[in-house]
Amino acid sequence: MIRRKFGNTNLEVSVVSLGCWIFGVDWWGHRTQEDCDRLCSFAREMGVSFFDNGDAYGNGRAEELFGNWLASQDRSRVEVGGKFGYDWYSDPGEEGSHRERKQDFSPQFMRSALEKSLKRLKTDYIDLYLAHNIKLPQFRDDLFAELEKVKGEGKIKAWGVSLGPAIGWREEGFKAMGEHDAKCVQTVYNLLEQHPGREFCEMARATKAGILARVQDNSGVLKDVIRADTQIAENDHRKFRDANWKTYGPQKVEKLRPIARRHGMTIHQLACKWLVQANPTLTAITATLLDEKEIREVCESVHKPDLSNDELRQLNDWYQNDFGLPPEAHPCDLKSSTHPSGRVQSGYVPPPVLIA
Numbered sequence: 001m002i003r004r005k006f007g008n009t010n011l012e013v014s015v016v017s018l019g020c021w022i023f024g025v026d027w028w029g030h031r032t033q034e035d036c037d038r039l040c041s042f043a044r045e046m047g048v049s050f051f052d053n054g055d056a057y058g059n060g061r062a063e064e065l066f067g068n069w070l071a072s073q074d075r076s077r078v079e080v081g082g083k084f085g086y087d088w089y090s091d092p093g094e095e096g097s098h099r100e101r102k103q104d105f106s107p108q109f110m111r112s113a114l115e116k117s118l119k120r121l122k123t124d125y126i127d128l129y130l131a132h133n134i135k136l137p138q139f140r141d142d143l144f145a146e147l148e149k150v151k152g153e154g155k156i157k158a159w160g161v162s163l164g165p166a167i168g169w170r171e172e173g174f175k176a177m178g179e180h181d182a183k184c185v186q187t188v189y190n191l192l193e194q195h196p197g198r199e200f201c202e203m204a205r206a207t208k209a210g211i212l213a214r215v216q217d218n219s220g221v222l223k224d225v226i227r228a229d230t231q232i233a234e235n236d237h238r239k240f241r242d243a244n245w246k247t248y249g250p251q252k253v254e255k256l257r258p259i260a261r262r263h264g265m266t267i268h269q270l271a272c273k274w275l276v277q278a279n280p281t282l283t284a285i286t287a288t289l290l291d292e293k294e295i296r297e298v299c300e301s302v303h304k305p306d307l308s309n310d311e312l313r314q315l316n317d318w319y320q321n322d323f324g325l326p327p328e329a330h331p332c333d334l335k336s337s338t339h340p341s342g343r344v345q346s347g348y349v350p351p352p353v354l355i356a
Helices: 033-045 063-068 106-123 141-152 170-180 199-207 243-262 267-278 292-301 311-321
Strands: 003-005 012-014 018-019 049-053 079-084 127-130 156-162 184-188 212-214 282-287
Touching: 003 282, 012 018, 012 079, 012 282, 018 033, 018 292, 033 063, 033 292, 049 141, 063 079, 063 106, 079 106, 106 127, 106 141, 106 156, 127 184, 141 156, 156 170, 170 184, 170 199, 184 199, 199 212, 243 267, 267 282, 267 292, 267 311, 282 292
Parallel strands: 018 049, 018 282, 049 079, 079 127, 127 156, 156 184, 184 212, 212 282
Antiparallel strands: 003 012
């Protein structure tokens, strides 16, 4: 397994990370403790050492299940990602609901949430601690100062921000790295949705930070399981996707297929190989993987033959020209904290720093 660091920190992780979201919510079926143990152990066998978790995933359930598994492991050989910011203790939400819940980014709440997560995870430190879906109005100097304090106490090794729930929030990523020295930004980033992930990678290179790519599969399109006539269930989070995602995504996949076949890869493997090869500043793919087959598929992708320079240029040209499809095939608009409408057209924006 390839291993990478978060910028100039000493925190090194596997370039493939298993997302623990699936253990907290039932959107992909109910996961038991036995399921968690089996999938996490299989991921370790495949070389995965980094597990991306969050206290809001099932209101602590994902941490509890993972913590039970972690207790049986050599802690020094496993990297744990955690998140904070949702006050689900006072606003637990409704089962199956997708609404945003109450958030609290005060230093006091962060401290309290961290201690509760450590208890559920059965460990005395979290390797990477992220402010979960934080927005510009919630940025606080005292929060970031407190995160530095808990790092000094050894309770976390590095901290950063996880951006969402929608794709975008470019301003948050730039500000976190450029003004607050955050060592990680987690963002939606995949072969069919390259912004603002590409800009974040450039910013991370300049500020000596790292990037985590989530939704590496473009919500199923790059797993090659979405068709134009695919029915999205009412309780499926993908129902919020632009309809063009489902209409044009499969057409883009057909353009990608010859390259994947040339290298003996699935479409999903091509997408993951591209993320790792074309983005050296990318630290890891935090992947939603539902079973052993998908875990093996992604882990094996990093060892597939490198794409040629011509192929990388071809993929870039296709993306820049929306794969030769109508304007509606352009990646969805990005959410923005500073744009008057709240949205801005997806596209490249140079980072506000020069790369040394």
